[in-house]
Amino acid sequence: MTTLMTILGIVVFVLGLLFSIAWHELGHLTWAKVFKVRVPQYMVGFGPTIWSRRKGDTEYGVKAIPLGGYIRMIGMFPPGADGKVTARSTSPWRSMIEDAREQSYEEIQPGDETRLFYTRKPWQRVIIMFFGPFMNLILAFVLFLVVLMGFGIPQAQPTISLVEKCVVATNSTAAQTGTCGATDPETPAAAAGLRAGDKITSFDGVTVTSYDQLQNQIRQHPDDQVTLGIERNGQSLTKTVKLTTNTLQAIDSNGNPTEGTVKAGFLGIAPITPTVQLGIGQSLDQMGSMASQGVSSIVALPSKIPSLWGAAFEGKQRSLDSPVGVIGVARVGGDVLAMHAPASARIATMLQLLAGLNLSLFLLNMLPLLPLDGGHIAGALWEAVRRRAAALFKRPDPGPFDVAKLMPVAYVVAGIFLCFTVLVMIADVVNPVHVG
Template identity: 65%
Template sequence: MTTWMTILGIIVFVVGLLFSIAWHELGHLSTAKLFGIRVPEYMVGFGPTIFSRKKGETEYGVKAIPLGGYIRMIGMFPPGEDGKVSARSTSPWRSMVEDARSAAYEELQPGDDKRLFYTRKPWKRVIVMFAGPFMNLVLAVVIFVGVMMAFGINSQTTTVGSVSECVISASASTDTCPKDAKDSPAKAAGLKPGDKIVAFNGQPTPDWQTLQRDIRDTTGPATITVERDGAHTTLRANLIKNKVAKSDGDGGYVKDEYVTAGFLGFAPATGVVQQSFGESVDRMGDMVQSGVESLIALPSKIPDLWNAAFGDAEREPDSPMGVVGAARVGGEVFNLDIPPEQQVATMLFLVAGFNLSLFLFNMLPLLPLDGGHIAGALWESLRRKAARVFRRPDPGPFDVAKLMPVAYVVAGIFICFTLLVLIADLVNPVRIT
């Protein structure tokens, strides 16, 4: 049964992956057609074509390797300075530029001179190139917010998970109570695991964030209303100042940072809690911020990734993970000892996270990524406006093809990184619990 559930999880993730890729390319396709650019091909995957069908002027198909997709637009790059698109050069770098330019004019047909990508105004090209990543962002937001509102997420609650026996500083090297340690205010007040705190000092505590803030802002006598065995009971505690872990503002803690604040002395239980629309949007914003920070930190994770792939180091939980690793995690999801609805929610989160990563990664201003083409169009617009302001001749389209040598270098780096992640995913995968 475990093997079949693993296979099912992998299949579900692959289907989600293919849909995400197709959805991304649909953004490019729809806006390109909106602006009259001819698109000969719309493909999901790479390698040999498994299935294709031509509708109108576009061939739609699926290829064998589900690691990406593309649409092919006519005239991605302008002609060279000599007006040609197929001139040859003995320089290997120049040949890269000319090969890219020549490929952009394959299958040129009569009348296509008015349907070339580069002839569209910069703002239209920005929309076409941004539409793909934007579709992934939309899908990620819809899934994340929908899951948090419909299913809920694992969060800290106002229910007591455990009660501290004594008062110990959060920065102490041990959690064992010294002989002369005082009982924690929570223990002295009679707080017990399983108690649900519904009010603090007479004020309702709808969530853990509110309760945590109220406790930390209080020293001295306080009343705690708890729900115990179906009845409400009011306890009296005497909170003290203590060194506690710094709050991140969302109920969590900042690692290795401490503050002095009010101390009661209990740990909250966790549970699946449905989020409101506002809470879901706030958490989505935090996810985007975390994703940006992770993308910036990506180069610093390469040494640990190398050691995990070729050494005996443990794979870090926040280690970069590729499609193979994500599919493997997808296979584990349906074997988790959690309710089926939470398995579905976790799988949806995995697909949403993949889409958020696609958006952030593609927005990097580097060729051959979408962000590189966006940067080229914005630069063209800027220099044309500058030429008008200073009454200089129109510099014409910015020739993005001249950056193709850089694009090949960037692509080479990406391929090497992808191979490193693939090896790590195979020999030392990230696992979920």
């Protein structure tokens, strides 16, 4: 049964990925047609075509490899300085430019002269290119709202579910087995007589409003004597506790575990973690936090390469915040549906996984680099700036900005992305990330 649910989870994720890609390309297609750019192809996937159908002047289809998608618009690049499209050159860099220019014109038919992408106003090109990733952002927003407001998410509360008996390091064998040795000291919580069900209401006179706040305060006071306000069975109590220092899992500013351990203050309690449905304001705050974490993760991608290499080729442990690719996320999707948890929790986790995927697609595609959508947006914006400056200083119109000249850069960027994708794929196969 577990194997069946794992396979089902992978299939569900792949279908969700295909829908996300199709939804992305639909954003490009819709606005290309609004601004009367001819689109010969709308394809989900790469490689051999499995199915296609022509409607109007566009061929709609699905290809064999579900790792992306595209729409083909004619006239993506303007003609060269000589007004020609197929001029040749012995320079390999120049050939890249001319090949890209030629490909964007290879399907031009009589009457298409007014339907070329590059002839559209810069703001129209920005809309066409922006609405692909924006569709992913819309989908992520809707899915996150469904999860946060409909299903709810586990939220740790400053109420004790378990008092740990002894002080053991997070990365020790004793922590994994839950056993105490004869020489392991008693935890401050056990020594102070704290019990399961106690709600911690204050820390050294400061009102406690969340478990994250309490956790940060405990960690910041190693070996300090502190006063805790407790609510027990409807009665208010005060407990004086001598905290200790312990080796704990490192966390980020949002309380999420990160790679490595730290020495920090330790009390020795585990919180209750009920599933809480959030209001619209709380949901927006949560999504803002997720978007901020997504941006930080993308910025940090280069720094993850050494640990990915170690996980892929040196047998090192895969870090908690390691990037995962399509294969890795699909396997996580399989793990999610195979978890021993209520169906609602598994569905919510799968939806959150797909929401995170779409948020990542939005953030990555907005990078101002060719061949990403953000690179075309940057080119259109630069053209608008040049033309506005020329008009302001009464100079001749400089004409369209030739994005084709950036194709050598696009090939370098694509090569870097390809190498990183292959590295992540290998790590996902030989040393995958699992959830439980």
